[in-house]
Amino acid sequence: MKNFIQEFKDFAIKGNMIDMAIGIIIGTAFNKVVNVLVKKVIMPPLSLMTDGVRFSDKKYVLREASDNIEEAAIGYGELIEVVVDFAIISFTVFVVIKFMNRFRTKAEDPENLEETTPKNIELLANLEELMKEQNKILRDKKE
Incomplete structure (x- = not known):
């Protein structure tokens, strides 16, 4: 148990925990930006191209709602929005990593005098x- 506590202290002190917390906070904020981008910027023009259909409202009804029974439906429109969210996030992460790798490659080249x-x-x-x-x-x- 003492080893475990010591390892945790080393982990927290060396900054890994702080770096991870900062990454989670930035990721959460980035998620909000992407959600607004998809829902308020990308989806409205797509809805116009499809005669004003809102993707978030699109669903395949399995059972209609009645007096005591809730509607059972597959919300494929929300799935479309989530896939667009995923595409934007994955593309952005790809661009950031590509940018970072470019600088890392320059830094590791001993003959490169720029970096x-x-x-x-x-x-x-x-x-x-x-x-x-x-x-x-x-x-x-x-x-």
Whole structure:
């Protein structure tokens, strides 16, 4: 039990928990933006293209409502809205990750002078250069 508590303290202190909390908060806010974008910006023009039909109201009725019985229906219009939400979110995440990977690739290239190369990559590049020189010297000695 003591190990578990120590691991949790290390996790919380190192910032992983804080980073995760910030990510969840930003994700929640981003979800609200996407919901408004889909419901108020994208779906109204789609409804106009389909003679004013609101997708959220579209459903396939399995059983009509009567006196004591509720209506049973499949709400496929809401599914369409959720799929559009998913498409927007996944595309946005793709663009952000692609953007981040582009910068990471530049940062890891030891010959790229635009971005500062991290120390560990720089040291590995220097080590590679030294090994190439050493191999050349050893080859020259053998000949």
